[in-house]
Amino acid sequence: MELRHLRYFCVVAEELNLTCAAERLHMSQPPLSRQIKQLEQEVGADLFERGPRGLRLTPTGLFFQQHALQILEKVDATVEATRRMARSKRVLFGIGFVPSVFYGQLPLLVRDLRQKDNVELSLAELTTVQQIQALKAGRIDMGFGRMRIDDPEVEQEVLFDEPIMAAVPCGHPLADTKPTLAQLAEYPLVLFPAQPRPSLADMTLGLFRRRGLKVTVAQEANELQTALALVASEIGITLVPEQVKRVQRDGIVYVYLADPGLTSPVICSRRKGEAPSPIMQAANAILEVLVENRRSGRYP
Template identity: 40%
Template sequence: MELRHLRYFVTVVEEQSITKAAEKLCIAQPPLSRQIQKLEEELGIRLFERGSRPVKVTEAGMFFYEHAVQILTHTAQATSMAQRISAVKQTVRIGYVSSLLYALLPQIIYLFRQRYPDIHVELIECGTRDQIEALKSGKIDLGFGRLRLTDPSIKRILLRKERLKLAIHKHHALAEYIDSGIYLSQILDEAIFSYPATPKPNFATAIQSIFTELGLVPKKMIEVREIHMALGLVASGEGICLIPETASDIGMKNLAYIPILDLEAYSPISLSVRNMDQSSYIPKILDCIQSVFQQEQISMHNEDS
């Protein structure tokens, strides 16, 4: 016995007509009559009195009708509740590096929450290096990071190559390059603050790699705990610092920012997921990223790397 057989029977009882019931159920009358006959054969009882117009239910049929209605009602309620529980409990844990809070990540997460209110979003600060193990262990489901890291079990989707800028004190001698831009080869004698002071690889090692790629050796690289400390020291006239261009919105006083002209001077922003993960939230978050990038008129790479 299937639930559809119960629905057929209940509809016939309530419509008091095979013809009207068939119209309401959007099926032909002969198949409906056969299904009712099969149900009677399976139960071993007569549900309707033969030849009656309108259709009249037998005493046994009325007893069965009352319980059939309860079964269908409970099934509908259970289905609805299960769907609600499933929606409420669906949680997506997103790892992120802190510097992306100055980029477009907040807009992306906000849009995702607006479009998919039934999905609970949990944000977890997590360095790019740590995101790989966090994805493997299930601590996070998605990871937004900046480093060029590879792992066979992780799929990395390059979203954007964010340009770097040079943060200086507004009265620094290099301020003459604010409009024209500067090459990294011109700052090798400066005290350059790098960050963060966390296990390698990190953003500091990524900056060092850019110098190495260009065959350059800075004379004085000073590692500090995090970006705010680096910029605070720059604002105090202690040195200079390389930052992603979106971090210039931090708004610390006495700072100026110079575009860096070297093509290699960029920070990749990527989305990392578990390889072979086909979860529905992945295309959903990619759609939100695409929407925000279009709104900000930013080209989205959206390619594996």
């Protein structure tokens, strides 16, 4: 399947008339009809209903149209951004991150890098496993996650460890306490992210498992915000890194835990063996200051 097939399809879906669509595309009708038929064969479904009054999108066609438009918009935006970079001589620098690290100092790194005239930043929300793959493929240059992964092509640096907290509903019996994991295990757990794994969800389950505690997972969520909304709805409690307490949400209280040593690392991943580019050197210098501020308590 080529992009032109998606463009042809979207024009036909908008016009619902092959003659009018062919005129817009500056082509004759028979080749356009063949292209649409070939697309349907490749997809394995009828995208249009063909009747005496013309064309009509099938439910499958409506679904395909929504996603085809998104793909084309993304491609067009990427091409335009690439052209802007070429004109401005800016260097692309990609950063991958898990959502739970974006409530701390990472936004300050992004802010400082964006102020540099020669940098075009690309941000991607990725699990740590996905970050490793993206680093090796050259899609990002630096990743921020929480899992230690052994890969010969990637180096990982633990920037700091931060305490694990519990997010509980307001009015919960543990809301005004400093509970233990054993106490938390008595209540339903909201787990995130549900997919892809392994992830923070597995780290959370591991904390209970290593202490011989069994938990009841009431609900799994893919997004941190969804997990917090479920907690506010009193579906259960969830464990979060300390940075997340900056997310102020009605119906939620964050409490520290009584168990010692319950922390989650913030890990920076980079490609191994590469001489750092000027942009990477600048990012490392900014990161060093931010991490020192965190370790010294100047940034909670």
